[in-house]
Amino acid sequence: MKLLGLSHIKEADRLTVKNQKITFLDLMERAGLAVFNTIHERLQGAQVPIHVFCGLGNNGGDGLVIARHLVEHGYNVTTYIVNFSTNRSEAFLVNYDRLKAIDNEWPIQLKGEEDIPTVSSNDMVIDAIFGIGLNRQMEPWVKKLISYINASNVFVLSIDVPSGLYAEKSPEDETAVIYSNVCLTFQAPKLIFFLPETAKYAQDVDFVDIGLDTGYLNEVDTKMDLILKNEVLKLYRPREKFSHKGTYGHTLLIGGSKGKIGSMLLASKACLRVGAGLVSALIPECGYHVIQTGIPEVMVVDHDNDDYLEDFKFELDPSVICIGMGLGMHKKTILAFAKFLKENTKPLVIDADAINILSENSELLDYIPRQTVLTPHAKELERLIGVWNDDFEKLEKVKLFSKKYDCILIIKGANSITVYHDEIYVNTTGNPGMATAGAGDVLAGMISGLISQGYGALQASIFGVYMHGSAGDIAVNGLGYQALLASDIVDKIGPAYLELFKQPEQPVNA
Template sequence: MKIFSKEQIYEGDKLTAERQNITSTDLMERAGTQIFNWMHMRMQGAQVPIHVFCGIGNNGGDGLVIARHLITHGYNVKTYVVNCSDKRSKDFLINYDRIKNVTKNWPTLLSCTEDFPEMHHDDIIVDAVFGIGLNRPIDDWVKALFMHFRATKAFTLAIDIPSGLSTDKVPESEDAVVWAGYTLSFASAKLVFFLPETAKYTVQWEVLDIGLDQEFLYTTTTKVDLIGKHEVLPMYIPREKFSHKGHFGHALIIGGSYGKIGAVTLASRAVLSAGAGLISVFIPKCGYNVIQTSFPEAMVITDTDNENITKIAFDIEPTVIGFGVGIGTSPKTISAFEAFLKQNKAPLVIDADGINILAKKKTLLKLLPDQTILTPHPKELERLIGKWKDDFDKLKKVKSFSKKYKLIVVAKGANTITVLQDKLYVNTTGNPGLATAGSGDVLTGIITGLISQGYAPLTAAIFGVYLHGKSADIAIEDFGYQSLIASHVIDYLGEAYIDLFKQPEQPAQKEEEAPNE
């Protein structure tokens, strides 16, 4: 799914009106009607008090359309206009007149804290105050209104975006933003729904189709894509009947140190489970018996040193190399890594201490092959690119880093974001169970295993992150968040692959009663 910028959404609205020969008021009617339909399908006429709060711009106009349809369908509705400026949009004014024609209870004008209505926990709040065009600080009394929403603990439905939240920056105060239980977003989701500092402002979200021009939707290139099953299924490369292990590459994992051979075991197991044909590991001598007994499918090459990797030498020609899991950052290991990079020709996936070595000695970054994949967790990322002010500043720094060194960065988190130059790929799978030791090693192995089979590095990163998260999503059905461990993610990778081809379950249809005899 594409995530459009606010400028692209404005352009889409304009093109839709021109190409479909409709007015902006017609498009607003369409959007508001879609939201009403969404509510009506779920509420089925229930007489829960609904409080619709409308701003005085186009988002407020959407709110007035919703309120009008709710009123004409017999719902218990109270409508309010948050009178925060003297400027009103044309479409707001048109819909303000329309709602006055269907009810004697005209919208209540709010202009100070004394006007706040009484609301209860069982009520519903519809937030249509501000949209994506908000470009100024909000008044203190409006901030107090948003805090009032939150204090009621009523279910809050935000229209397009929670009011006060921008599409491209982190709010200065969390009290100046509506905290929504659900957001119905037009055209596409918003990037802020997936960032650590701003995701909290909506518990759930859904995109509504309001009939924007199809050519615009299909041909417009975005700088952010949202990755789900629909996006990764075309990436999948099926296997031919007469293929053999040689067709799926020979991956090499280089890593481990005394006490950290388990990281190599996890990564190399994930390589094969992701589909690589062959797996070798290069480890210190101390790990030889561990790997040979715990993972017999792996071939083992050892360093001459017992505890650390001090010289990287092997007589195979790997298709891809995963480097860094459990390897440590001893001076001899750093020297071995530098010597290795100077003669390496194979694609690389670098994780953990491999990233920490790069952060310690940034001159090594220039030795990495183009589109080398780095998979840092937040602290490792900070060591690479420096501290950031907020999530948007972090993404700006990652994009700059990616462009400078021609690398792919997999910035791990609740919604892992894969970055190549100016393009972001936001993953939608995964859960808090992945906050466990070794899950990053498994991700490194999955991505390495995909490259081994012939997937391009960017595709392998995007697809690998998806599979990693999907495997964990399936595994928690059996283990829950707390008991999920990294090995489970490997064990359920097959289920994640199978899930790609599962059709959504259709709701069971009620059997018709037999006719009377």
């Protein structure tokens, strides 16, 4: 599913009006009616006091349409106009007059702090003050209105975006943004609903179809995609009846050091669970018995040094190499890693300490193969690309890094984002229980196992991140967030495959 930016939304509106031979007012009426229908379906006429706060632009116009339909259907509605400017959009003015024509009490004008109304925690607020096109500084008294609404513990439903939230940058003042319980956003998801700094302003987001031009929506290349089950199903590569283990490649995992062999065990097992035909682990001698007894299906390439790896020699011919889990930062390990990079010709997945080595020895980045996958956690990413001021700057820095080294970076988090050049893929699976030691090792193993089977590096990253989150979602059932272990995620990779092909349950006829 495509994520739409501000320019895409404006163009979709323009083409909808043009191609469907309607006016912008018709489109606004359609949007407001769609939101009203959603509200009406949930409230079913309940007489909860509803406060509709409308700005002076098109978002305010949407609010006026919604308020009019609520009044016409007998709801207990009070509408307020937030007069933060002398300018009003044409659509606002038309819908203002339409509301006045059917409402005996004209909308209440708010012009300053002294006009801020009282709302009760048992009421409902519809927030239509500012829309996705917000590009101005907010008046101090409007900030106080927003702060009051946030502090009132009232149920807030925002229209399109929570007011005060910009479309393509983080807010400067967190107190000047509505915290909504539900946001009904038009037609398609927006990136701001999936970034840590901006997603928190909407507890729940629902998409309202307002009939925007389907030709444009199908053809536009936004370079931003939301990854749901349907997108992942398109990537899936079914197994052939007459295939064998060699058909699905041979993954070599390199890592481990004394006290950190568990990371290699998790990554190796995840690699097998996701479907790699053969898996070998190159580890120091201290991990030999751990791997051999913990995962008998994995072949071990061990070296004489007992505590850490000081060379990465191997005679096998792997399909892909995954390196870094528990590797450590010993001086001899770093030298061996540098030598390996300069000689390697195989596809790479780079994780953990291998990323830290690259961060401290940036000249080695010139030796990573094209479309190498890097899976840093937040601090590793910071060491790699430098500090950032907000999530949007972080994304731009990651894009620049990806283009410079022609690599794929995964920004791990609640909605992990896979980045390749200017393309971003936002994941929708996963849960807070996955913030646990070893979960990243599992992800690295899964992605390398998918590449081993013939998936392209980008496809393996998108697919792997989704399946990793799906396995975590399945595993957390019956355990709770606090009790989830990385090994639980590995154990649920199989059920995650089954879930991928599970058909939605059909309603039972009465």
